[in-house]
Amino acid sequence: MNDSNQGFDTLRIHAGYNPDDHQHSATVPIYQNAAFTLGTAERGRLAALGKVPAYTYSRLMNPTVRAFEERVARLDGGVDAVAVASGMAAVTYAVLSLAEGAGRIVLPHDIYGASLDEFLTLFPKYGVDFDLVDDINDTDELRAAIRPDTKAVFVESITNPGTHVTDVDRVSAVAHDAGVPLIVDNTFPTPYLFRPIEHGADIVLYSSTKGLNGHGNAIGGVIVDAGRFPWDSPRFPQFTEAEFTLYDEDERRSRSFHEVYGDAAYAKRLRAKYLRLFGAVLGPQEAYLSLLGLETISERLDKEVRNATEIARYLKTNPHVTQLFYSGLEGDAQEALVARDFPKGIGAILAFNVEGGEPRVERIIDNTKVFSYLPNVGDVRSLIVNPIRITHREIPFDLREKDNIGGSTIRLSIGLEDVRDLIEDLDQAIAKAYLD
Numbered sequence: 419m420n421d422s423n424q425g426f427d428t429l430r431i432h433a434g435y436n437p438d439d440h441q442h443s444a445t446v447p448i449y450q451n452a453a454f455t456l457g458t459a460e461r462g463r464l465a466a467l468g469k470v471p472a473y474t475y476s477r478l479m480n481p482t483v484r485a486f487e488e489r490v491a492r493l494d495g496g497v498d499a500v501a502v503a504s505g506m507a508a509v510t511y512a513v514l515s516l517a518e519g520a521g522r523i524v525l526p527h528d529i530y531g532a533s534l535d536e537f538l539t540l541f542p543k544y545g546v547d548f549d550l551v552d553d554i555n556d557t558d559e560l561r562a563a564i565r566p567d568t569k570a571v572f573v574e575s576i577t578n579p580g581t582h583v584t585d586v587d588r589v590s591a592v593a594h595d596a597g598v599p600l601i602v603d604n605t606f607p608t609p610y611l612f613r614p615i616e617h618g619a620d621i622v623l624y625s626s627t628k629g630l631n632g633h634g635n636a637i638g639g640v641i642v643d644a645g646r647f648p649w650d651s652p653r654f655p656q657f658t659e660a661e662f663t664l665y666d667e668d669e670r671r672s673r674s675f676h677e678v679y680g681d682a683a684y685a686k687r688l689r690a691k692y693l694r695l696f697g698a699v700l701g702p703q704e705a706y707l708s709l710l711g712l713e714t715i716s717e718r719l720d721k722e723v724r725n726a727t728e729i730a731r732y733l734k735t736n737p738h739v740t741q742l743f744y745s746g747l748e749g750d751a752q753e754a755l756v757a758r759d760f761p762k763g764i765g766a767i768l769a770f771n772v773e774g775g776e777p778r779v780e781r782i783i784d785n786t787k788v789f790s791y792l793p794n795v796g797d798v799r800s801l802i803v804n805p806i807r808i809t810h811r812e813i814p815f816d817l818r819e820k821d822n823i824g825g826s827t828i829r830l831s832i833g834l835e836d837v838r839d840l841i842e843d844l845d846q847a848i849a850k851a852y853l854d
Contacts, residue, residue: 426493426609426610426716427716429489429492429493430489430493430610430712430713430715430716431712431713433488433489433492433493434484434485434486434487434488434489434491434492435485435488435489440481446481446482446485446486446706446709447481447482448482448702448703448706449476449480449481449482449702450702450703451476451480452475452476453474453475453476454472454473454474454475456472456474467665467666467667468664468678476699476702477693477694477697477699478689478693478694479689480702480705481702482702482705482706482709483501483699483700483701483702483705485705485709486501486626486640486700486705486706486708486709486712487499487500487501487640489709489712490609490624490626490630490640490642490712491642491643493609493610493613493712494604494609494613494614494615494622494642495609495613495615495616495644496615496622496642496643496644496645496685497643497644497645497681497682497685498642498643498645498682498685498686499640499641499642499643499685500640500641500643500685500688500689500692500693501626501638501639501640501641501700501705502638502639502640502641502693502698502699502700503637503638503639503698503699503700503701504625504627504637504638504639504698505605505623505624505625505626505627505628505638505639506532506533506536506625506639507639507698508623508624508625508639508640508641509533509536509603509623509639510536510698511641511688511692511693511696511698512601512621512623512641512688513541513546513570513572513601514541514544514546514692515656515684515687515688515691515692516569516570516599516601516654517541517545517546517569517570518656519544519545520545520546520567521545521546521547521567521568521569522546522547522548522549522565522567522568522569523537523541523546523547523548523549523568523569523570523571523572524548524549524551524560524563524564524568524570524571524572525537525548525549525550525551525554525571525572525573526550526551526552526553526554526573526574526577526582526584527550527551527552527817527820527821528577528580528582528817528820528821529572529573529574529577529578529603530574530577530578530603530809530810531578531805531809531810531811531812531813532809532812533603534812534813534817535812535813537572538814546569549563549565549568551563552820554573554584554589555584555585555588555589557588557592560589560592560593561592561595561596564592564593564596564598568596568598569598569653569654570593570598570599570600570601570621571589571592571593571598571599571600571601572601572603573586573589573600573601573602573603574602574603574604574605574606575602575603575604575606575607575612575614576606576607576612576745576764576765576767578606578767578795578809578829579743579767579768579769579805579809579810579823579827579829580743580769580821580823581606581743581744581745581746581764581765581767581768581769582745582752583745583752583755583756583759583760583764584602585755585759586600586602586614586617586618586619586759587617587618587759589618590617590618590619590620591618593618594618597651597653598653599620599621599647600618600619600620600621601619601620601621601622601623602614602619602621602622602623603622603623603624604619604622604623604624605623605624605625605628605629605796606628606629606764606765606767606795606796607629607760607764607765608624608628608629608630608715608719608765608796609622610629610715610716610719610762611719611723611760611762611763611764611765612759612760615642615644617759619644620643620644620646620647620684621641621642621643621644621684622641622642622644623639623640623641623642624639624640624642625638625639626638626639626640626708627639627794627796628794628795628796629715629718629719629765629766629795629796630708630711630712630715630796631707631708631711631712631796632711632714632715632718632796632797632798633707633710633711633797633798634794634797634798634799635707636703636704636707636708637704638700638704638705638708639700641685641688643682643684643685643688645681645682645684645685646681647684649675649676649683649684650676656675656687657674657675657676657683657684657687658674658675658676658677659674660672660673660674661673661674661675661687661690663690664677664678675687675690718798718834719762719763719765719766720762721834722765722766722832722833722834723746723762723763723764723765723766724763724837725766725800725832725833725834725835725837725840726744726746726763726765726766726767726768726830726832727744727746727747727763728837728841729768729830729832729837729840729841729844730742730744730746730747730768731747732841732844732845733768733770733844734747736845736848738772738773738774738778738848738851738852739770739771739772739848740771740772740773740826741770741771741822742768742769742770743768743769743770744764744768744769745764746760746763746764746765766795766796766831766832766833767795767796767829767830767831767832768829768830768832769805769823769827769828769829769830770827770828770830771822771824771826771827771828772826772828772848772851773826774826774851774852775825775826776804776825776826778826778851778852779804779825779826779827779828780804781847781850781851782802782828782844782847782848782851783802783803783804783828783847785846785847785850785851786802786843786844786847787843787846787847788800788835788839788840788843789801789802789830789840789843789844789847790802791803793808793809794831795829795831796831797831797833798833798834799833799834799835800830800831800832800833800835800840801830801831801833802828802829802830802831803828803829804825804827804828804829805823805827805828805829806818806823806824806825806827809829810823
């Protein structure tokens with residue numbers, strides 16, 4: 419299908435799939451197999467050299483998974499995408515593939531708890547260190563943090579749970595001036611609400627478990643390659659060094675990923691070296707469920723954003739709420755940036771602090787009836803959680819205090835229920851929490 423000029427809502431249903439190639443099945447089939455027959459010995463030889471397109475083994479590529487990858491790549495405006503087994507696998511592969519053996523990553527301090535835990539405690543054991551900045555949108559602070567051995571700037575388009583919005587245009591300009599790529603975790607808004615590549619991002623990450631899928635039934639992750647960073651830079655020798663698996667029999671020499679794939683070198687190397695060898699493969703069942711979720715992403719997010727906005731307005735008026743975290747509300751300090759980059763809204767996740775601390779938070783959670791208490795976001799069901807006990811317990815105390823995220827904090831992920839029921843549920847739960 420020639421989809422070069424098609425809109426988002428057409429691409430989310432059709433991109434990356436041609437029924438003629440799959441027995442004319444209207445929906446993407448689930449290819450539940452480990453390997454594929456190669457036909458002749460000659461075809462097998464050419465397939466191994468990458469000279470003919472062929473599926474060989476599902477750890478490398480699977481037709482169901484490939485349809486999901488190509489669809490997400492098209493929705494984001496990238497040249498290619500690699501699906502992996504989880505959002506954290508996406509973070510790990512994206513960072514390690516750039517900073518192999520040594521190097522530094524610049525990132526804001528207020529990112530997702532598990533991601534920050536990996537940067538603080540695990541990546542340094544592999545020679546990958548980090549530099550934290552307080553305000554990623556502060557050009558001077560960001561520029562000062564980038565060193566000669568910096569390999570990337572890593573940001574979240576919207577932070578969890580504070581919903582701070584990253585000015586990707588500004589951050590990417592600073593990163594590119596310094597000769598390093600920008601990685602954007604775009605899990606919260608998804609490409610429906612925000613397309614980071616259009617604002618200068620080089621690599622985009624998703625936990626597809628969240629808004630891309632939207633139904634809480636499959637774990638997964640995706641890494642999207644914008645296809646325009648100059649990977650022949652001396653800062654990244656892994657893309658220009660001779661790769662044995664790219665040996666050219668005719669020329670009797672090994673070629674580099676950049677030589678063979680040019681602008682798509684990042685995604686091709688990620689698949690060949692990280693997905694193939696480390697093996698965090700997305701299964702075809704999970705890819706199929708994620709494809710189904712993508713088919714309704716526009717309608718889901720439109721309603722979830724409307725619901726979240728109404729709930730934020732309600733929380734702002736509740737006398738027991740001491741602080742609201744939702745940058746999408748009118749009057750917010752980032753209102754102008756949101757209006758420029760997020761005209762359809764910032765998403766369905768928000769947080770708030772209440773008076774009385776953790777005992778009141780626990781009472782509120784225990785008294786909700788419509789909200790589900792579980793550690794996920796982006797579901798069609800509305801979810802509630804106390805971050806420091808569940809999703810952000812890895813965050814050091816000083817960083818929690820810096821963002822005023824603590825025992826008084828509640829995070830909500832707003833779903834598709836009737837917003838009146840959601841507000842009534844919160845209202846009665848908060849009221850009961852303060853009866854004495």
